Amino acid sequence: MVQKISVNQRREIGKRSPLIYGQFIEHFHRQIYGGIYDPGNSLSDEDGFRTDIIEAMQKIGTPVLRWPGGCFVSSYHWKKAVGENRTPFFDKAWRVEDSNSFGTDEYIKLCRKLNCEPYICTNAGTGTAEEMSDWVEYCNLEQEGEYAKWRIANGNPEPYHVKYWSIGNENYGFWEIGAKSAEEWGRLTAESAKMMKHVDPSIELSAAALADISWNINLLRHCGPFLDWISIHQYWDMMPQINNPASYEQCMAFTDQIDRSVCEVRGILTAMRLEHKIKIAFDEWNLRSWHHPNVHTIEQGRSKEEYLTPRDKNDDNSTYTMADAVFAACFLNAMNRNCDIVGMANFAPVLNTRGCIYSDKSGIVLRSTYYVFDLYVNYMGDIVIDTWERNEASYMTVTGKNGTAADVKILDILATKWSDRPGIAVAIVNKHVSEAQHIELEFGGLEGPAVLYTLNGPSENSYNDIDNKQVEIVRHNLGQAAGKLSLVIQPHSVNVLQI
Numbered sequence: 001m002v003q004k005i006s007v008n009q010r011r012e013i014g015k016r017s018p019l020i021y022g023q024f025i026e027h028f029h030r031q032i033y034g035g036i037y038d039p040g041n042s043l044s045d046e047d048g049f050r051t052d053i054i055e056a057m058q059k060i061g062t063p064v065l066r067w068p069g070g071c072f073v074s075s076y077h078w079k080k081a082v083g084e085n086r087t088p089f090f091d092k093a094w095r096v097e098d099s100n101s102f103g104t105d106e107y108i109k110l111c112r113k114l115n116c117e118p119y120i121c122t123n124a125g126t127g128t129a130e131e132m133s134d135w136v137e138y139c140n141l142e143q144e145g146e147y148a149k150w151r152i153a154n155g156n157p158e159p160y161h162v163k164y165w166s167i168g169n170e171n172y173g174f175w176e177i178g179a180k181s182a183e184e185w186g187r188l189t190a191e192s193a194k195m196m197k198h199v200d201p202s203i204e205l206s207a208a209a210l211a212d213i214s215w216n217i218n219l220l221r222h223c224g225p226f227l228d229w230i231s232i233h234q235y236w237d238m239m240p241q242i243n244n245p246a247s248y249e250q251c252m253a254f255t256d257q258i259d260r261s262v263c264e265v266r267g268i269l270t271a272m273r274l275e276h277k278i279k280i281a282f283d284e285w286n287l288r289s290w291h292h293p294n295v296h297t298i299e300q301g302r303s304k305e306e307y308l309t310p311r312d313k314n315d316d317n318s319t320y321t322m323a324d325a326v327f328a329a330c331f332l333n334a335m336n337r338n339c340d341i342v343g344m345a346n347f348a349p350v351l352n353t354r355g356c357i358y359s360d361k362s363g364i365v366l367r368s369t370y371y372v373f374d375l376y377v378n379y380m381g382d383i384v385i386d387t388w389e390r391n392e393a394s395y396m397t398v399t400g401k402n403g404t405a406a407d408v409k410i411l412d413i414l415a416t417k418w419s420d421r422p423g424i425a426v427a428i429v430n431k432h433v434s435e436a437q438h439i440e441l442e443f444g445g446l447e448g449p450a451v452l453y454t455l456n457g458p459s460e461n462s463y464n465d466i467d468n469k470q471v472e473i474v475r476h477n478l479g480q481a482a483g484k485l486s487l488v489i490q491p492h493s494v495n496v497l498q499i
């Protein structure tokens with residue numbers, strides 16, 4: 001059946017923030033040490049940062065980098081990781097020693113090299129309002145007080161102007177160090193926000209939330225006036241304890257209601273009349289959860305084989321297939337559609353673990369999800385425009401990892417245009433595992449050269465690895481188009497059509 005689609009570039013949904021293509025990096029496994037911060041490696045620059053990784057992150061226009069966690073942050077004390085005397089500490093979240101050689105100053109230096117916004121997540125687990133606001137002093141005050149003077153003494157005379165700050169990380173979860181009740185959370189967040197804004201009223205503040213009414217109502221009742229963002233996280237293919245990646249078909253089931261948590265938080269914000277004041281920062285998302293058995297549990301692992309060695313399984317590049325790329329494109333389409341209330345999203349993480357880039361001592365691998373960011377950042381427009389089916393949409397029934405069936409749309413389409421140049425760019429995702437989809441696209445009076453960029457591999461399970469590149473973007477010149485175009489979209493593929 002031919003799917004008939006219309007695009008109307010005069011009907012604007014909204015302007016998406018570039019921050020929805022944000023990234024996240026945590027002190028976990030090889031993301032920082034031996035990852036992006038690899039002093040002594042011939043691939044690293046004079047500051048110890050891997051130039052191959054930085055270049056790859058620059059090519060997908062990393063707009064914001066959230067750091068240092070994640071669960072790590074809930075027992076992290078930033079003051080031990082600045083200045084001359086770095087005291088190694090035992091990271092109780094991930095049960096490893098952290099040298100503290102990578103701290104705030106190194107992080108800011110990294111953000112400058114990436115030309116991206118810093119986004120610091122503070123310790124609301126064992127930390128205090130004072131420790132959080134001292135961090136804002138260190139980063140943003142000119143020279144008033146001991147912490148700004150400390151920054152200057154450490155060789156950084158100019159303030160860092162860190163605009164984005166988050167209070168806490170998942171403090172609602174039993175697994176989080178310093179977990180809080182909803183009432184405790186509302187109170188701590190309000191006092192922390194007050195002190196942080198007293199230091200620098202220009203900062204934008206987020207706080208850990210989730211699609212849970214009582215938690216968010218408590219948070220917003222106590223802290224709503226101070227907040228600019230509300231932070232939510234989601235992983236769909238949950239594998240913290242058992243490393244059993246979902247199949248392609250099971251992953252497609254996860255695309256059903258992919259923006260459910262955004263809709264729920266939008267509802268709470270609207271009910272509390274905060275929907276025009278507070279935006280959603282979806283500041284951890286990934287189809288696949290990280291694998292780190294026996295640490296988020298009450299009974300901790302005893303041997304390193306039980307809780308440390310298994311983390312290497314995240315490094316298996318064959319896990320990250322076209323399923324990950326198709327899912328990521330569906331997620332980014334959903335965030336674009338909700339661009340009126342979603343102002344930031346951060347892929348968790350950018351490097352190693354389940355990231356879009358894999359690195360080892362001798363180089364990097366660009367996983368399938370990396371190319372989705374390449375397509376959306378470099379080939380899509382910044383204004384979301386309206387698109388709709390002119391005939392019945394095609395569905396497919398897939399069985400989820402939990403064994404239940406879900407009817408999901410085979411095509412996921414998002415249309416955009418640019419605020420600074422003519423033309424349209426339409427993202428077209430074909431989720432079907434084997435069937436190409438025929439599309440008749442109508443786009444009004446627009447005419448011009450049409451180019452289709454297709455991200456795909458030989459099969460739904462294609463992936464990229466060292467010396468084995470199966471997934472890439474291929475350009476197809478479709479010639480001159482005027483008003484409409486017929487397309488055949490490959491199975492398990494992510495495409496951007498530019499006219």
Ligand code: AHR
Pocket residue numbers: 026069070071072169170233284289290291
């Ligand atoms: O699995 C990694 C963890 O996922 C992050 O540290 C935390 O924020 C989330 O629970």
